[in-house]
Amino acid sequence: MKDHFLVTGGARLEGAVKVDGAKNSVLKLMSASLLAEGTTVLHNCPEIADVPYMADVLRGLGCEVELEGPDVVIHTPAEISCDADIDAVRQFRASVCVLGPLTARCHRAVVALPGGDAIGSRPLDMHQSGLEKLGAHTRIEHGCVVAQADRLRGASVKLDFPSVGATENILTASVLAEGTTVLDNAAREPEIVDLCHMLQAMGAQITGEGSNTITVTGVERLHPVEHTVVGDRIVAGTWAYAAAMTRGDITVGGIDPAHLHLVLEKLKLVGAEVETYPTGFRVVQRERPTAVDYQTLPFPGFPTDLQPMALALCTVSEGMSVITENIFESRFRFVDEMTRLGADATIDGHHVVVRGVERLSSAPVWSSDIRAGAGLVLAGLYADGVTQVNDVFHIDRGYPGFVESLNALGATVKRVSVE
Numbered sequence: 580m581k582d583h584f585l586v587t588g589g590a591r592l593e594g595a596v597k598v599d600g601a602k603n604s605v606l607k608l609m610s611a612s613l614l615a616e617g618t619t620v621l622h623n624c625p626e627i628a629d630v631p632y633m634a635d636v637l638r639g640l641g642c643e644v645e646l647e648g649p650d651v652v653i654h655t656p657a658e659i660s661c662d663a664d665i666d667a668v669r670q671f672r673a674s675v676c677v678l679g680p681l682t683a684r685c686h687r688a689v690v691a692l693p694g695g696d697a698i699g700s701r702p703l704d705m706h707q708s709g710l711e712k713l714g715a716h717t718r719i720e721h722g723c724v725v726a727q728a729d730r731l732r733g734a735s736v737k738l739d740f741p742s743v744g745a746t747e748n749i750l751t752a753s754v755l756a757e758g759t760t761v762l763d764n765a766a767r768e769p770e771i772v773d774l775c776h777m778l779q780a781m782g783a784q785i786t787g788e789g790s791n792t793i794t795v796t797g798v799e800r801l802h803p804v805e806h807t808v809v810g811d812r813i814v815a816g817t818w819a820y821a822a823a824m825t826r827g828d829i830t831v832g833g834i835d836p837a838h839l840h841l842v843l844e845k846l847k848l849v850g851a852e853v854e855t856y857p858t859g860f861r862v863v864q865r866e867r868p869t870a871v872d873y874q875t876l877p878f879p880g881f882p883t884d885l886q887p888m889a890l891a892l893c894t895v896s897e898g899m900s901v902i903t904e905n906i907f908e909s910r911f912r913f914v915d916e917m918t919r920l921g922a923d924a925t926i927d928g929h930h931v932v933v934r935g936v937e938r939l940s941s942a943p944v945w946s947s948d949i950r951a952g953a954g955l956v957l958a959g960l961y962a963d964g965v966t967q968v969n970d971v972f973h974i975d976r977g978y979p980g981f982v983e984s985l986n987a988l989g990a991t992v993k994r995v996s997v998e
């Protein structure tokens with residue numbers, strides 16, 4: 580079944596919406612449950628397809644997993660398998676996060692290499708070299724990454740780039756290693772901090788989370804815990820842009836606004852009124868937005884995952900914007916779809932020059948990945964007429980209940996299922 584959305588443009592979105600736990604955190608937390616025998620309970624999990632996919636990966640390793648709405652319950656046995664089921668792992672890229680926990684627990688991990696990605700090539704060299712510093716041998720064999728270690732020993736690891744995935748795998752491998760690991764140029768994303776908080780509650784000795792140097796002193800064993808997943812800053816940021824795009828007024832709950840500090844500062848430059856609360860924020864846009872420039876960078880920089888929404892806003896802002904993508908090489912594929920809607924945008928290497936127009940007009944467009952799809956929906960909310968956004972299975976992977984929330988805020992969006 581290939582669903583599409585019919586997005587009617589022109590409505591001003593108004594009201595309140597609450598975000599669930601972060602997609603980019605829950606999968607890593609589920610994987611961290613492999614580190615401790617017993618029952619792990621995760622609350623505030625988003626109901627997206629990647630959660631049951633990860634449950635299948637964990638089941639293939641010997642765990643029992645129950646999915647109960649926003650709660651995920653994982654029973655990890657004393658002995659787990661080290662071979663992540665190829666079919667289960669191929670379903671989604673984030674499954675590579677089982678590499679660290681499996682190497683730590685079983686001293687051997689075989690994980691199928693995730694395939695290519697619409698947003699660019701996504702190598703694992705930093706994951707591998709980090710695990711090698713800890714004493715593992717790694718190689719690529721028959722389409723899988725294989726890691727093996729008699730024992731893991733703490734080491735000094737300096738990443739070439741603050742990769743989110745490599746930081747996570749090195750962390751989850753080092754918590755049970757002998758001695759101290761110092762991870763330099765580590766990623767600082769809130770999802771990394773969330774993972775560290777869960778590992779600390781499990782008994783891991785970790786300091787420096789949220790800074791670019793994380794220190795881990797290995798312990799003999801960890802115990803299972805109950806943990807609440809951090810709010811999804813990318814979904815929250817998407818709502819912030821939806822408010823600006825539709826000259827609307829949206830209050831977003833379930834999120835620490837500090838996780839979107841730069842995003843909200845950018846929206847103030849655009850002309851939005853922004854109020855923050857302990858667990859949320861409100862964005863009100865009254866006038867035509869002003870064009871601003873963006874460049875994507877690791878946290879606390881502007882998130883690459885919000886670049887398509889920022890670009891959508893630039894297409895209807897007053898003035899010219901230059902958007903620079905520094906994280907993923909092919910993240911501008913959706914720009915041609917934006918031009919079908921009448922956007923004036925020109926790609927030049929890893930920059931896009933956008934000249935704001937007053938009007939977009941509806942057309943059929945195709946999503947190429949989760950965030951590109953959300954960016955196209957935002958453009959459709961502004962465009963005259965009804966925009967058909969195709970291949971929305973991408974959007975469904977990141978936005979639970981998206982259509983229902985949009986309609987509750989005053990939009991007219993219909994999901995159409997075609998057999």
Ligand code: UD1
Pocket residue numbers: 602603604673700701702703704705706707740741742743744745877883884906907908
């Ligand atoms: C995670 C997020 C993704 C987000 C990205 C950057 C998940 C499931 N996904 O992806 O939504 O856009 O962080 O914030 O959490 N790289 C290498 N070698 C490596 C590892 C990475 O060259 O070994 C490169 C990648 O190709 C990319 C850059 O580093 O160009 C950033 O990747 P990374 O931070 O690792 O992103 P992911 O963890 O894959």
